[in-house]
Amino acid sequence: xxxxxxxxxxxxxxxxxxxxxxxxxxxxxxxxxxxxxxxxxxxxxxxxxxxxxxxxxxxxxxxxxxxxxxxxxxxxxxxxxxxxxxxxxx
Amino acid sequence: xxxxxxxxxxxxxxxxxxxxxxxxxxxxxxxxxxxxxxxxxxxxxxxxxxxxxxxxxxxxxxxxxxxxxxxxxxxxxxxxxxxxxxxxxxxxxxxxxxxxxxxxxxxxxxxxxxxxxxxxxxxxxxxxxxxxxxxxxxxxxxxxxxxxxxxxxxxxxxxxxxxxxxxxxxxxxxxxxxxxxxxxxxxxxxxxxxxxxxxxxxxxxxxxxxxxxxxxxxxxxxxxxxxxxxxxxxxxxxxxxxxxxxxxxxxxxxxxxxxxxxxxxx
Numbered sequence: 001x002x003x004x005x006x007x008x009x010x011x012x013x014x015x016x017x018x019x020x021x022x023x024x025x026x027x028x029x030x031x032x033x034x035x036x037x038x039x040x041x042x043x044x045x046x047x048x049x050x051x052x053x054x055x056x057x058x059x060x061x062x063x064x065x066x067x068x069x070x071x072x073x074x075x076x077x078x079x080x081x082x083x084x085x086x087x088x089x090x
Numbered sequence: 091x092x093x094x095x096x097x098x099x100x101x102x103x104x105x106x107x108x109x110x111x112x113x114x115x116x117x118x119x120x121x122x123x124x125x126x127x128x129x130x131x132x133x134x135x136x137x138x139x140x141x142x143x144x145x146x147x148x149x150x151x152x153x154x155x156x157x158x159x160x161x162x163x164x165x166x167x168x169x170x171x172x173x174x175x176x177x178x179x180x181x182x183x184x185x186x187x188x189x190x191x192x193x194x195x196x197x198x199x200x201x202x203x204x205x206x207x208x209x210x211x212x213x214x215x216x217x218x219x220x221x222x223x224x225x226x227x228x229x230x231x232x233x234x235x236x237x238x239x240x241x242x243x244x245x246x247x248x249x250x251x252x253x254x255x256x257x258x259x260x261x262x263x264x265x266x267x268x269x270x271x272x273x274x275x276x277x278x279x280x281x282x283x284x285x286x287x288x289x290x291x292x293x294x295x296x297x298x299x300x301x302x303x304x305x306x307x308x309x310x311x312x313x314x315x316x317x318x319x320x321x322x323x324x325x326x327x328x329x330x331x332x333x334x335x336x337x338x339x340x341x342x343x344x345x346x347x348x349x350x351x352x353x354x355x356x
Contacts, residue, residue, distance in 0.1 A: 011104070011109040012109060013305075015110065017305075018309075066122060066266040066270065067266050069110060070107075071098065
């Protein structure tokens, strides 16, 4: 699972930066195309729900999603790794 | 498997609420509780009056009624009479519920009609430009109280308890998990359940009261909310709750006979 902020929905209120226990959300610095300073994700792979939701079969923590007034935070399924062919050149 | 995403009307998003408005948080918590209850989209009705908070049902895909100012509970009573098997949730604001619909509120509590009322108390009339409401705390600046509000505030959760509601709780937009749990308990209990959610209004309230950012308003709620058990303990010790602080928690949970509960035919 992967944590994403929807750039079209976020209004930049920075509530997620306040509640995340891992401080994954950091205040952003650049305007996006809608003119909103969207928070930036700092190493989102640390998120409990990203790591363990599939193991427990339920949503863990999820405070950022609940508190987001604009419904902009969600988790999306990642595509499984594609097997890569590695060619070693001598 | 259904998810909360199915309950939103994605064609209406993003919603019109200001940046950092707590109403979106309360919608999240309500829909999360509805998901946990396993309610059906076709058998649930969201009803609202007038105000910022009352725009919420417009973003939910179920049937909804956007009614006149303060009369959401009267319309909800009608829906419950016509369709007793439907699950009714009322969204309302503090001005809508306590000022203009105050009489409907106490009588809906007295009749103990089987519905869930969620009051988003932002301590002000947000939509009309920040006039003082019955829930504006003492000393707060609003457009109608430019020298600070002097009137005592309405304690809505206690009013519901005294009027006869089966369930009454108060939480804030900061306590999302507790709020979700309280809404779920309120939906489970047959009879009138009232959940007061204190929400932030940075635009109309915070801007005039030195709480300009959303996070500072939420910190205000986090720091000033006192658990009901602690308030009772302080009262027993003879200590007063300092002004500006408010109690949160479950005020009453009882099982008085309710109006509009469908009994299974035996």
